[in-house]
Each structure stands twice: as structure tokens, then as C-alpha cells.
Amino acid sequence: MSVRDASSSRRKRSATLADVAEVAGVSASTASRALNGRGELAEATRAAVLEAAAQLDFRPSAVARSLRTRTTFTVGFVVPDVASPFYAAALKGAQGALEESGYRVMLMDSEQQAAGEVAALRTLLDHQVDGLLVATTGLSARRFAEVTRGSETPCVFFDSVIARSGVGSVALDNDPGIRLLVGHLVEHGHDRIAILAGSLAETSGIERLRAFRKAMRRHGVPATGQYERRCRWSVEGAIPATHELLDLPSPPTAVVASSAELALGCLAACRERRLSLPDDLALVCFDDPYFGDLLEPPLTAVGYEPREVGRAAATLLVEAIKDGDGPYRAVTVPVELVRRRSCGCPG
Amino acid sequence: MSVRDASSSRRKRSATLADVAEVAGVSASTASRALNGRGELAEATRAAVLEAAAQLDFRPSAVARSLRTRTTFTVGFVVPDVASPFYAAALKGAQGALEESGYRVMLMDSEQQAAGEVAALRTLLDHQVDGLLVATTGLSARRFAEVTRGSETPCVFFDSVIARSGVGSVALDNDPGIRLLVGHLVEHGHDRIAILAGSLAETSGIERLRAFRKAMRRHGVPATGQYERRCRWSVEGAIPATHELLDLPSPPTAVVASSAELALGCLAACRERRLSLPDDLALVCFDDPYFGDLLEPPLTAVGYEPREVGRAAATLLVEAIKDGDGPYRAVTVPVELVRRRSCGCPG
DNA sequence: GTCAGCGTCGCAATCGCTTGCGCAATCGAT
DNA sequence: ATCGATTGCGCAAGCGATTGCGACGCTGAC
Numbered sequence: 001m002s003v004r005d006a007s008s009s010r011r012k013r014s015a016t017l018a019d020v021a022e023v024a025g026v027s028a029s030t031a032s033r034a035l036n037g038r039g040e041l042a043e044a045t046r047a048a049v050l051e052a053a054a055q056l057d058f059r060p061s062a063v064a065r066s067l068r069t070r071t072t073f074t075v076g077f078v079v080p081d082v083a084s085p086f087y088a089a090a091l092k093g094a095q096g097a098l099e100e101s102g103y104r105v106m107l108m109d110s111e112q113q114a115a116g117e118v119a120a121l122r123t124l125l126d127h128q129v130d131g132l133l134v135a136t137t138g139l140s141a142r143r144f145a146e147v148t149r150g151s152e153t154p155c156v157f158f159d160s161v162i163a164r165s166g167v168g169s170v171a172l173d174n175d176p177g178i179r180l181l182v183g184h185l186v187e188h189g190h191d192r193i194a195i196l197a198g199s200l201a202e203t204s205g206i207e208r209l210r211a212f213r214k215a216m217r218r219h220g221v222p223a224t225g226q227y228e229r230r231c232r233w234s235v236e237g238a239i240p241a242t243h244e245l246l247d248l249p250s251p252p253t254a255v256v257a258s259s260a261e262l263a264l265g266c267l268a269a270c271r272e273r274r275l276s277l278p279d280d281l282a283l284v285c286f287d288d289p290y291f292g293d294l295l296e297p298p299l300t301a302v303g304y305e306p307r308e309v310g311r312a313a314a315t316l317l318v319e320a321i322k323d324g325d326g327p328y329r330a331v332t333v334p335v336e337l338v339r340r341r342s343c344g345c346p347g
Numbered sequence: 348m349s350v351r352d353a354s355s356s357r358r359k360r361s362a363t364l365a366d367v368a369e370v371a372g373v374s375a376s377t378a379s380r381a382l383n384g385r386g387e388l389a390e391a392t393r394a395a396v397l398e399a400a401a402q403l404d405f406r407p408s409a410v411a412r413s414l415r416t417r418t419t420f421t422v423g424f425v426v427p428d429v430a431s432p433f434y435a436a437a438l439k440g441a442q443g444a445l446e447e448s449g450y451r452v453m454l455m456d457s458e459q460q461a462a463g464e465v466a467a468l469r470t471l472l473d474h475q476v477d478g479l480l481v482a483t484t485g486l487s488a489r490r491f492a493e494v495t496r497g498s499e500t501p502c503v504f505f506d507s508v509i510a511r512s513g514v515g516s517v518a519l520d521n522d523p524g525i526r527l528l529v530g531h532l533v534e535h536g537h538d539r540i541a542i543l544a545g546s547l548a549e550t551s552g553i554e555r556l557r558a559f560r561k562a563m564r565r566h567g568v569p570a571t572g573q574y575e576r577r578c579r580w581s582v583e584g585a586i587p588a589t590h591e592l593l594d595l596p597s598p599p600t601a602v603v604a605s606s607a608e609l610a611l612g613c614l615a616a617c618r619e620r621r622l623s624l625p626d627d628l629a630l631v632c633f634d635d636p637y638f639g640d641l642l643e644p645p646l647t648a649v650g651y652e653p654r655e656v657g658r659a660a661a662t663l664l665v666e667a668i669k670d671g672d673g674p675y676r677a678v679t680v681p682v683e684l685v686r687r688r689s690c691g692c693p694g
Numbered sequence: 695g696t697c698a699g700c701g702t703c704g705c706a707a708t709c710g711c712t713t714g715c716g717c718a719a720t721c722g723a724t
Numbered sequence: 725a726t727c728g729a730t731t732g733c734g735c736a737a738g739c740g741a742t743t744g745c746g747a748c749g750c751t752g753a754c
Contacts, residue, residue, distance in 0.1 A: 014498065016739095016740060016741085017740065017741060017742095018740075018741090026703075026704085027703070027704045027705080028704090028740090028741080028742090029703075029704060029705080029706095029742075029743075030702085030703055030704070032741070032742060032743085033703085033742090033743090036742085038742090038743090039702085039703090039743090040700095040701060040702065040703090041701095041702070041703080042701080042702060042703085045702080045703080057496070059469070059472070059473050060473065060740085060741070061414075061473070061475065061739085061740050061741065062473045062474045062475065063410050063413045063414050063419065063474065063475055063739090063740080063741090064414055064709090064739070064740035064741040064742090065740080065741055065742075066410045066709090066741090067408075067410050067411050067414050067708095067709045067710070067711090067739085067740080067741075068708075068709050068740080068741050068742045068743090069709085069741085069742065070709075072410065074453070077454075081439070082435060082438055082439050082442065083432075083435050083436045083438070083439035083654070084435075085430075085432065085435070088429055088430050088431075088432070088435035089430045091429055091430070091454075092428070092429050092430035092456065095429065095454065095455075095456050096456075099456075104453055104455070104470060104474070105453070105454050106421070106451055106452070106453050106454075107424075107438075107442065107451075107452050107453075107454045108442075108451070109439065109442050109443075109446075122406070123451060125406065126406050126407065126408070126409045127409045127410065127451070128408065128409065128410055149404070151361065235637065235638075264637075264638055264641055267641050268640075268641060271640075271641070289638075290582065290611075291582075291611055291636075291638065291642070293615075293618070294611060294614050294615060294618070294642050294643070295638070295641050295642060295643065296641070296642065296643030296644075297643075307430070363709095363710060363711085364710060364711060364712095365710075365711090373733075373734085374733070374734045374735080375710090375711075375712090375734090376711095376712075376713075376733075376734060376735080376736095377732085377733055377734070379711065379712060379713085380712090380713090380733085383712085385712090385713090386713090386732085386733085387730095387731060387732060387733090388731095388732065388733080389731085389732060389733085392732080392733080407710080407711075408709085408710050408711070410709090410710085410711095411709070411710035411711045411712090411739090412710080412711055412712075413711095413739090414709085414710080414711075414739045414740070414741090415710080415711050415712050415713090415738080415739050416711085416712065416739085417739070
């Protein structure tokens with residue numbers, strides 16, 4: 001606007017491809033080809049361009065390139081809560097795998113709300129991400145299709161999936177995991193077993209609850225529903241739920257938590273009541289937190305490698321991006337029971 | 348290439364601004380202005396454009412816009428380890444604040460290595476991020492300047508800062524925090540106090556160690572250095588360090604850990620030796636993990652809101668982006684001692 | 695001496711959006 | 725009726741890269 005601005009406007013602009021071309025004494029097209037190793041170039045020109053680029057410390061503009069090539073080498077990552085240990089670990093795993101393939105990750109947190117997830121997907125799509133890694137929070141397949149309508153962007157779901165949407169998915173061995181847990185509990189002689197089920201918006205919540213019922217049935221223990229509690233996926237969410245359970249006329253003698261955080265909430269609630277685990281109540285959970293054996297009592301859980309699920313999902317995704325449409329691929333990562341003391345096993 | 352491809356190449360391309368303009372019967376410029384609320388437009392045309400956009404489900408291309416406007420509404424976030432609870436929480440906080448201002452975050456993990464950090468910064472800068480949020484891992488001010496040379500991209504450091512680099516920083520109250528910790532320990536009668544210092548590549552490591560020495564001096568306890576141990580910032584890193592400490596001819600009676608993870612490692616090492624805390628060894632730490640009171644023994648620590656540091660950093664950054672260069676601003680987030688049992692306090 | 699063929703490189707068009715500038719129409723005032 | 729000031733909108737030039745196509749010079753064969 002003002003004259004003063006104009007005078008100071010000669011700020012150092014980073015070198016552009018045209019600058020490199022000029023210094024090297026060639027056209028921009030040739031410079032581009034030299035830098036990308038495309039096309040037939042005389043060795044001398046190639047060298048000249050490379051040197052010019054080095055001299056100018058040339059860094060190509062990713063956004064200009066993206067506009068032209070229609071690919072961003074960026075993938076979107078959307079989860080219900082990045083601060084959650086599981087998602088953070090998954091992110092780390094995915095990040096590692098993606099980086100190896102030259103992809104960057106743009107992160108969005110859906111805040112455990114469908115609306116947030118929709119907004120996140122929109123934003124990501126607007127940015128023309130090359131792929132999507134998502135742990136959904138209860139978006140219906142229809143809604144998901146609506147939002148992504150028109151974009152062919154490959155998407156792989158992990159942890160919490162939308163049935164047969166996207167190009168693939170990686171889930172946990174929910175059913176076997178829960179079966180392991182309740183099986184172990186009945187071995188210890190329990191039959192009044194409760195479940196802290198988390199939210200039923202995520203498929204992991206649904207599947208684990210379903211698996212719980214199935215396992216109970218298989219062991220001949222009637223699942224009346226009075227021992228089932230849903231709650232938010234957080235320590236705070238599990239506390240009141242645990243109290244409700246404990247206030248029942250005939251309270252459970254054992255509880256399986258659908259996630260580590262829920263187990264922590266259960267633990268906290270027991271503290272409040274000065275209950276002693278595992279004598280007053282046995283506790284086991286899905287997810288093995290890294291500090292599981294430092295708790296009191298050490299926590300029995302089914303564990304798995306959260307990083308691996310991120311990595312697996314990312315791997316699936318970059319394959320899909322590269323090879324275009326293949327068959328839908330579902331991988332599931334195995335779980336393993338680690339017995340500690342909260343279930344009643346000797347220390 | 349082949350004829351078949353040509354026939355199928357009429358794939359659904361999402362609507363462009365030009366399409367909207369055509370449908371609305373106006374020029375692209377007008378459409379743009381209508382959509383962005385810039386310039387004086389007749390109400391009727393504006394409405395027509397809006398309707399056309401809605402009808403076509405128009406979504407502007409973020410990359411095209413970025414190319415033209417030279418701003419991406421994206422900020423880079425680089426930390427030594429996203430899977431770490433602290434950084435994950437900080438990320439969450441930053442993410443929240445940024446989203447409110449319309450910014451997206453592109454995430455990079457430096458893997459606790461300077462080289463990784465440099466690569467991350469380069470990539471981010473290539474993407475023309477509007478700002479940078481970084482918890483550095485020992486990059487020198489000179490190296491940092493080298494890498495970011497030429498870009499005026501505002502950068503705020505958090506947790507671990509590069510002295511006076513960037514436009515601002517948010518750090519923890521390291522000195523007061525550590526002083527609180529050792530003060531509390533001497534109140535309990537300890538004088539052989541050790542520190543698990545973490546890595547000295549991060550300023551938090553340096554400052555906390557320095558604060559430890561100062562506090563010891565202030566309390567008249569000679570800091571000989573035999574009670575200081577550096578190690579990687581992880582549970583695994585702290586275990587051998589703890590053993591070394593415990594193997595000393597005159598082992599410490601108390602240890603302060605520079606982070607929660609280190610405390611966990613210390614705890615694990617004590618388990619291995621069947622030591623009972625706090626009787627055999629008192630333990631306190633910087634960082635209050637959310638499961639701190641579920642450990643055995645419950646952990647005494649100085650706590651703070653990790654999310655707040657992310658949020659504060661993001662807020663600072665957004666202001667810097669908007670207002671251009673203001674003065675360098677350093678904010679520090681307060682800490683608070685939470686006494687539990689690991690220090691020797693009654694439960 | 696011509697010309698086909700090959701190896702190198704430049705022209706110019708895009709990618710989708712923003713924006714300075716200027717033209718045309720409308721309006722109020724004289 | 726004429727003229728300057730608005731108001732409303734379109735033209736065209738970019739932003740910084742990639743790429744199909746054609747031009748140009750040179751070599752070798754006839």
C-alpha cells in the first residue's frame with residue numbers, strides 16, 4: 001500500500017525452479033527434468049542444473065507440484081482422540097511406515113464425535129490427501145460414502161472399521177481376546193462377570209461386547225445384561241459405571257474392561273471403596289498398557305502391539321495408493337494373554 | 348495409453364470453481380468473490396453462486412488456493428516421539444487451539460535425533476507451512492537457522508527450546524518444580540538424593556539437572572555427581588541407570604526422576620530387586636502421569652497440564668502468524684506438587 | 695547433397711484459484 | 725440532458741511446478 005512497504009518488499013524469496021533454470025542457462029522444463037531424472041538429458045546439462053540447484057539451495061514447492069501432479073504425498077489420519085495411548089502409538093507406527101514411502105501425515109482429531117469426523121474427512125479431502133487412515137467413531141457406511149462421494153481417495157480403517165468401506169482394514173482380534181479373558185476368569189471360578197464395554201459407537205466396542213456375550217454363553221453363564229455397562233472411553237467414564245456395578249444387589253466378582261483406560265477407571269473406583277483386588281474383585285482388560293505391571297495389583301490383560309496396527313494400516317494404504325484398486329483386504333492383528341495378579345493369579 | 352483407457356477416462360472429477368461460475372452464469376472471479384465474501388457483489392449474484400456451489404457440492408481446492416495465496420493454513424508439529432504421553436497430550440492441546448483458528452497440523456516425529464528433526468523441518472518448509480511448533484532434540488541455534496534460512500516461517504518452541512530462536516517459546520517451570528521435589532525429599536530427611544536426568548540434548552533435561560544441583564546446594568547437600576545419571580527418555584532407558592545407582596557403595600535413599608517415564612523405569616528396576624518403596628527408596632518425579640495414583644506406591648510428582656503447553660504454544664504461534672513480528676515471547680506453565688506415597692508421605 | 699533418425703531441449707498449456715485493474719451501467723445532482 | 729461517482733463484474737495475469745509435442749542440430753546412409 002504505502003511507499004514504505006514497497007521499498008521493503010524486496011524480501012528474500014526462496015529460489016524457484018525458474019531461477020535454477022536461469023542460472024543453469026536452460027529452460028524451466030529442462031531444469032525440471034534434470035531434477036526429477038525424467039526424460040533424456042545430456043549429462044552436462046543435468047550436472048549444470050544440479051549445481052545451480054545446490055548453489056541456490058533450491059527446494060521445490062510441494063504445493064505447486066501437488067497442484068500440477070494432483071498428488072500430495074500426504075495422507076490423512078483421523079482418530080477419536082490422539083492423546084489416547086493406543087491412538088498415539090498407532091500414529092507412531094503409521095508415521096514410521098508412511099515416512100519410509102515418502103508420505104507425510106496430516107492429523108485430525110474427531111473428538112469422539114461423528115460431526116467432528118465428518119469435518120475432518122472434508123478438510124482432508126479438500127487438501128487432496130492421497131489416502132486416509134481412519135479409526136471411525138460410529139459413522140454409518142452411508143454417511144461415510146456421502147462425505148467421500150466423488151473422491152476416489154483410498155481409505156483404510158483401523159481399530160474401528162466401517163463394514164466393507166474403503167480399500168481395507170486392520171482390526172484387533174477382538175473375539176479371541178475377550179474369549180481369553182473370560183475363559184481365564186471362569187478358570188478362576190468366577191461366574192458373576194461384568195463388562196465395562198466402552199462406547200458402542202466404535203466397532204471395537206460392539207465386537208468386544210458381542211464377544212463377551214458369546215463367551216459367557218459358551219461357558220454356560222447366562223448373560224442377563226445386568227452386568228453390562230456402556231460408558232465413554234476414558235478413565236472418568238468408567239468410574240461411575242463401576243460404582244453402578246458394585247452397587248448391584250448381587251455385584252459381580254470379576255470385571256473385564258474393554259480397554260486399559262476403562263480398567264484404570266475401575267481400579268480408581270475400587271480405590272475409592274477401599275476394595276482390595278483381586279480378592280474383592282478380579283479385573284482384566286483388553287489392551288496391555290506399558291505400565292501394566294507397575295499398577296497395584298499388576299494388571300492381567302490381552303496385549304498386542306498398537307504400533308503394529310498403525311504400521312499395518314499404513315502399509316495397506318500405500319499399497320492401495322500405488323497399485324490402484326485391488327481386492328478389499330482385511331488384516332487382523334493377534335492378541336496374547338498376559339497374566340499378572342489382578343485376575344487372581346499368584347504374583 | 349490404450350484405447351480402452353481413453354474411453355474410461357471420463358471419471359467423475361469434482362467440481363471446480365469454473366464449473367460453479369458457469370452454472371451460476373458468472374465469471375470465475377465473481378464466483379470466487381462470492382464464495383469468500385470479498386468485494387462488493389449484488390445480493391442476487393452472490394445467492395446464485397452460493398446455490399450453484401451447493402448444487403455441485405463444490406469444495407475449493409486447498410492446494411490451488413495455497414499456491415495462489417502463499418499460505419496453507421497448516422502448521423508443522425515436530426516432536427521427538429509422538430507416542431510419548433506428554434507429546435501426545437501436547438499435540439492434542441495444540442490441535443484444539445489450531446483448529447479453532449482454522450489451522451491444520453502436519454505431524455513429524457524426529458525420533459529423538461537431530462538428523463530426523465532437520466529432515467522434518469525441511470519437509471515442512473517445503474510444504475510451506477504457515478508456522479512451526481517444535482520440541483527440539485538438541486539442534487543448535489546455528490543449525491536451526493541454517494535449515495530455516497530464507498523462510499520467515501514463524502516458529503515457537505515448546506518443552507525443549509532453542510535459546511531465543513523463533514518467535515516465542517513455552518516451557519515448564521523446571522527450576523521451581525525440581526526445587527519442590529528435592530525440598531520435599533529433604534523434609535523427609537533424605538540427603539543421599541539421586542537424579543535420573545534423561546538426555547541432555549533437550550533443554551528440559553539440562554534445566555532439570557541444573558535445577559537439581561542448585562537445589563541440592565541450597566539445602567547444603569553436596570552434589571558430587573555420583574548420584575547423577577543420564578539416560579534415554581524412556582522406561583527402558585531408566586532401568587539400567589537405576590541399577591547403577593543402586594549398586595553404588597553408598598546408594599541413594601531417594602531419587603528424583605526428570606520425567607514420568609523415567610520414574611516408571613526406576614519403579615520397574617526396584618521391582619526386579621524386590622525393593623519396597625518408599626521404605627527402601629523414595630521416588631518422586633517431574634510429570635504427573637494420569638495413572639499416578641494407581642501405581643504402587645502412588646507416585647509423588649510435580650504435575651502440570653501437558654495439554655496446556657500445547658495449547659499455549661499454538662496460541663502464541665497463531666498470534667505470530669497473524670500479527671507478524673512482535674517481541675519474542677516466552678511463557679512458562681506452572682507446576683504443582685502432588686504428594687502421594689512414593690516420597691514417604693502417608694497414604 | 696539429401697534426408698531419415700536420433701538425441702536434446704524449449705514452447706506453451708495446464709493444474710484451480712485469487713486479485714489488481716478497468717470497463718459498463720446505474721444513480722443523483724446540477 | 726450531462727457529468728462525476730458509485731457499484732458490480734469480467735479480463736487476464738499470475739502462484740511454481742510438470743509434460744506433450746515439436747523444433748533444432750547433428751550424424752550417417754544412400
